[in-house]
Amino acid sequence: MAEMVYLQLAESVLAEKRKVLIRDVSKVVSDNLDLKNKIEKIELMNFSTSSKEQQVISILDIIEEIRKNCDGELCIQNLGQPDVVVYYKAFDPSDRIKQKFKFIFLCLIAFFGAGFSIISYNSDVNLVGQLDLLQNVFTGGSESGAMIGGVAYSLGLFIGIIVFFNHGANKKFTDDPTPLQVQMRQYEQEINQTVITDSVRKKDVRDAD
Numbered sequence: 001m002a003e004m005v006y007l008q009l010a011e012s013v014l015a016e017k018r019k020v021l022i023r024d025v026s027k028v029v030s031d032n033l034d035l036k037n038k039i040e041k042i043e044l045m046n047f048s049t050s051s052k053e054q055q056v057i058s059i060l061d062i063i064e065e066i067r068k069n070c071d072g073e074l075c076i077q078n079l080g081q082p083d084v085v086v087y088y089k090a091f092d093p094s095d096r097i098k099q100k101f102k103f104i105f106l107c108l109i110a111f112f113g114a115g116f117s118i119i120s121y122n123s124d125v126n127l128v129g130q131l132d133l134l135q136n137v138f139t140g141g142s143e144s145g146a147m148i149g150g151v152a153y154s155l156g157l158f159i160g161i162i163v164f165f166n167h168g169a170n171k172k173f174t175d176d177p178t179p180l181q182v183q184m185r186q187y188e189q190e191i192n193q194t195v196i197t198d199s200v201r202k203k204d205v206r207d208a209d
Contacts, residue, residue: 002073005030005039005066009059009080012192015088018047022062025084035070042069045206047088055086056199057206083205085192118157127153 008027023040030036042065059078131149199205
């Protein structure tokens with residue numbers, strides 16, 4: 001009777017070592033624990049120092065490697081993706097410092113960019129004029145009214161941004177993903193699909209012979 005082996009291939013993975021094993025790109029399930037452990041340790045590829053930072057591996061190539069390294073009759077079913085994108089980057093001790101500078105730089109861009117966008121929007125809708133109108137309606141033209149309106153608007157804008165992005169003081173108000181997380185996930189999927197499509201066109205996919 002054929003041994004049943006289930007694979008759940010990931011969409012993309014980041015290789016921590018040059019040697020990429022099946023367990024790095026796929027989850028393996030089998031009633032035969034010895035067979036499961038053997039399959040997980042099968043080597044798929046090895047990034048060299050001159051290797052590019054990404055490689056697309058087809059499920060057909062993985063199945064072929066399993067059949068080459070395992071004796072007996074196997075029934076292999078894949079419940080995951082048909083292709084996996086393996087990313088690799090050599091470890092550099094200076095990366096942590098670079099990442100901190102990048103983080104600070106991106107924070108500055110986001111802060112000043114968002115500020116400029118808000119200022120431009122307020123000028124476009126003539127917010128100052130609207131605050132003056134509200135001042136005349138509720139305070140009869142008192143100068144303190146403009147300050148109260150500006151402070152209320154600023155606080156409301158701040159609270160609205162925090163609630164919209166679902167973050168505050170490193171804590172989430174709910175378990176739902178934030179709009180930014182959703183957009184980043186969609187962007188990641190599009191990047192992976194583009195890498196796979198380009199690799200197929202260049203015939204640079206690790207596929208079965």
